[in-house]
Amino acid sequence: MRYVIFILFLASIISCTEHREARSHRNVRIDSLLSVMTLEEKVGQMIQLNITMINQSGVPTDHRLNEDKLRDLIRTYNVGSFLNGAATAPEKWFRYSHRLQEIALEESRLGIPIIYGIDHVHGAGFVEGATVFPQPINLAATFNPSFAADMAKVTVMESADLGHHWIFAPVLDLGINPLWPRLWETFGEDPLVASEMGHAYTEALQDPNHSTPFQVAACAKHFIGYSDPRSGWDRTPSHIPDQYLHEFLRPSFQRAIDAGVHTVMINSGEINGVPVHASPRILKGLLRSQMRFEGVVITDWKDIQKLVENHRIAENEKEATFLAIQAGIDISMAASSTSFCVYLRELVAEGRISETRIDESVKRILNLKQKLGLFEHPYPSKDRLRQIGAEANRLLAKKAAKESIVLLKNDSIGSAPLLPLDRSARLLLTGMSAHSKRNLAGGWTIQWQGAKEERYPEDMYTIKTALDQDFESVRYVPDPQELKRLSKRADVILIATGEEPYTEFEGNINDLSLAQEEIELIETAVATQVPVVLLLVEGRPRALNGLEKKLAGIIWAGLPGFEGAEAIASVVSGQVNPSGKLPLSYPAFSAHHTAYHHKPTETGTWMYPFGHGLSYTTFEYSKLSLSDTVFSESIQAKVQLENVGGTAGKETVLWFLKDEVGRITRPVKILKHFEKVHLNPGERKEVFFDLEMADLMYPNEKGVPVAEPGYFVLQVGDHQKRFRLPEWSK
Ligand code: BGC
Numbered sequence: 001m002r003y004v005i006f007i008l009f010l011a012s013i014i015s016c017t018e019h020r021e022a023r024s025h026r027n028v029r030i031d032s033l034l035s036v037m038t039l040e041e042k043v044g045q046m047i048q049l050n051i052t053m054i055n056q057s058g059v060p061t062d063h064r065l066n067e068d069k070l071r072d073l074i075r076t077y078n079v080g081s082f083l084n085g086a087a088t089a090p091e092k093w094f095r096y097s098h099r100l101q102e103i104a105l106e107e108s109r110l111g112i113p114i115i116y117g118i119d120h121v122h123g124a125g126f127v128e129g130a131t132v133f134p135q136p137i138n139l140a141a142t143f144n145p146s147f148a149a150d151m152a153k154v155t156v157m158e159s160a161d162l163g164h165h166w167i168f169a170p171v172l173d174l175g176i177n178p179l180w181p182r183l184w185e186t187f188g189e190d191p192l193v194a195s196e197m198g199h200a201y202t203e204a205l206q207d208p209n210h211s212t213p214f215q216v217a218a219c220a221k222h223f224i225g226y227s228d229p230r231s232g233w234d235r236t237p238s239h240i241p242d243q244y245l246h247e248f249l250r251p252s253f254q255r256a257i258d259a260g261v262h263t264v265m266i267n268s269g270e271i272n273g274v275p276v277h278a279s280p281r282i283l284k285g286l287l288r289s290q291m292r293f294e295g296v297v298i299t300d301w302k303d304i305q306k307l308v309e310n311h312r313i314a315e316n317e318k319e320a321t322f323l324a325i326q327a328g329i330d331i332s333m334a335a336s337s338t339s340f341c342v343y344l345r346e347l348v349a350e351g352r353i354s355e356t357r358i359d360e361s362v363k364r365i366l367n368l369k370q371k372l373g374l375f376e377h378p379y380p381s382k383d384r385l386r387q388i389g390a391e392a393n394r395l396l397a398k399k400a401a402k403e404s405i406v407l408l409k410n411d412s413i414g415s416a417p418l419l420p421l422d423r424s425a426r427l428l429l430t431g432m433s434a435h436s437k438r439n440l441a442g443g444w445t446i447q448w449q450g451a452k453e454e455r456y457p458e459d460m461y462t463i464k465t466a467l468d469q470d471f472e473s474v475r476y477v478p479d480p481q482e483l484k485r486l487s488k489r490a491d492v493i494l495i496a497t498g499e500e501p502y503t504e505f506e507g508n509i510n511d512l513s514l515a516q517e518e519i520e521l522i523e524t525a526v527a528t529q530v531p532v533v534l535l536l537v538e539g540r541p542r543a544l545n546g547l548e549k550k551l552a553g554i555i556w557a558g559l560p561g562f563e564g565a566e567a568i569a570s571v572v573s574g575q576v577n578p579s580g581k582l583p584l585s586y587p588a589f590s591a592h593h594t595a596y597h598h599k600p601t602e603t604g605t606w607m608y609p610f611g612h613g614l615s616y617t618t619f620e621y622s623k624l625s626l627s628d629t630v631f632s633e634s635i636q637a638k639v640q641l642e643n644v645g646g647t648a649g650k651e652t653v654l655w656f657l658k659d660e661v662g663r664i665t666r667p668v669k670i671l672k673h674f675e676k677v678h679l680n681p682g683e684r685k686e687v688f689f690d691l692e693m694a695d696l697m698y699p700n701e702k703g704v705p706v707a708e709p710g711y712f713v714l715q716v717g718d719h720q721k722r723f724r725l726p727e728w729s730k
Helices: 002-018 020-024 030-035 039-045 067-077 090-107 136-142 146-162 191-206 242-258 280-290 303-309 317-327 339-349 355-371 391-404 463-470 480-489 516-527 564-573
Strands: 047-050 081-083 115-118 219-223 263-266 296-298 332-335 406-410 426-430 473-476 492-498 532-537 553-556 606-608 619-626 634-643 649-659 670-679 684-692 710-716 719-725
Touching (some): 039 047, 039 067, 136 146, 146 191, 191 670, 280 317, 296 355, 463 564, 553 564, 619 719
Parallel strands (some): 047 332, 219 263, 426 473, 426 492
16 A cells, blocks of 8 residues: 555656646645655754855855755755745845745655745844834733734735745743843733733734735744743743743743644753753643644754753763654754754664654644645745735834833923923933934844844834924934033933843843943933933833932833834824833832732832833723622623823723632732723723633642632722632632
């Protein structure tokens, strides 16, 4: 039988070599395909190499293929996947991807297409002219998951046609450690917000309708426990109790898995002394068995090599390969070396790894390629390039940016709050981000670490040029002496401070405080007695260490993307009533910090807590009621929300739950539900939350949900109500 299938298969190969187009339309049977693959061909599917291995200069920004190198890699190693690049014109991407696939299909005996992976983490940031959304931390600040869906949809519309099959997003790590240089890539510190945002993003990205016939795979990363290293630095050790891992770190990944995420990327770091890439307990026990993930597991960048060079848990790369494969890796993002293929073949030849184990991974990879339609539609298309950067897409990014801006402080000067400012107000503008495009967008934009200023779109606004549109007099002064001199003729000083783009280890810092020059600039401005408004353009919350008390206003802008400057200006001018809320607890100091869901013995010393965000109107909460004070199957909670101010606005209603007494120490409170509500002046609405049993339960150290009878407190706005889960409900 096997022999017959083989002959049939060979016959189809021969005829299809002459009719390559026809072959690309066949419906591949993965099992038959697998049955005729050699070990070398199988192992080739399990490696992913970087663009630098197949381009002409070996520099990641170069999209000119070196065809000889590519042919050689496919002939010798049967490589099945490549990754990366940097912002390049769509036509160039098209040519590169088309030729890459053509050569891969020519050289691959069985005509297996390449799958291409890329880090489009906030829109197609590596496609010139594409729409660039706010970074995920800003999307979280909107508390509106539909923006995560919009971002995914637009990313697919603007890159799937170019042969970008596999998007390395969403980042589902929790942003709980403010020092960590990838905080801005997360949806913040709350597990529910991260779950809702990640779910909306994943579903939209993998929805086959946005770019038919092309389909795209999402990648939930970095599984698991990457974001809270003890030292705060990238890829350094974490110590995570199992119970905490299940309660806080698992939900966002679980939600994405339940939504059908096709792939998962593994955390480069170690947890409790075990690098995750070599942990069967986490990869098999947790990810596959408990969390029921059936898709493709990819390593992070060179992480098998790093088991030797960084973690030092293997003597050499062959042993590291053994450990990672046995732990459950399907694809090695080996990036710039093919030795993985050599070692894996040897390990199988020596009988240390079974071919059945290899088949498991290869089957998943081929299934993924089939699900994405790659066998049928392997080639990119240039028919719809005009939709890249289309006005409608940019409007979605701008809307998201506007809802992501958080008004942290707005002192009254005289009888009225300082912000919004009148069009005629004379503004003096300064700070490192005041006239910068790159600082608005952050890392993974144009290039890995962001690019030089001149590489950003010509029509992109900086904060200065955006304010120029909305105000009659904006004077930009980079120098503190000038600032002092000109302050006499200013009504308000705006300081746009923060950080330059970074990601990964390049963003490691020793101190959360703002840079010394920026602190001096703020102090100079404050000394002029002119009211000062600080605009924080930053990927992580840089501490002000008390300086905030001297400021009249503070706006957190995060990393609002290419449309971000206009969003900031429209909040300053009042064209937009701010509705963002902090998706993280903003530390007051550069050292002491806890998340909002801290334990009872900890104290939050935040400058502003999670969920804080002011509006130009006032929302009043009243009449909180519960359908019962004793929980049986559910409780319906209801609160009235009224806009008692004079401006239309949006309020995110946050429902927190506190478990009064636990078998183990419980967080002081945890978010259970959120909803964003729009109200016109004078309008009121009833807002509901149906509490289910699952809301009262929390996982034990094995990940099994448990319920503990006793008292709970439900909190919304400045109101709270107590109810009881009786003993018999156990
Ligand atoms: C990062 C990943 C990224 C990968 C590919 C790694 O260094 O940790 O988030 O997807 O590189 O660029």
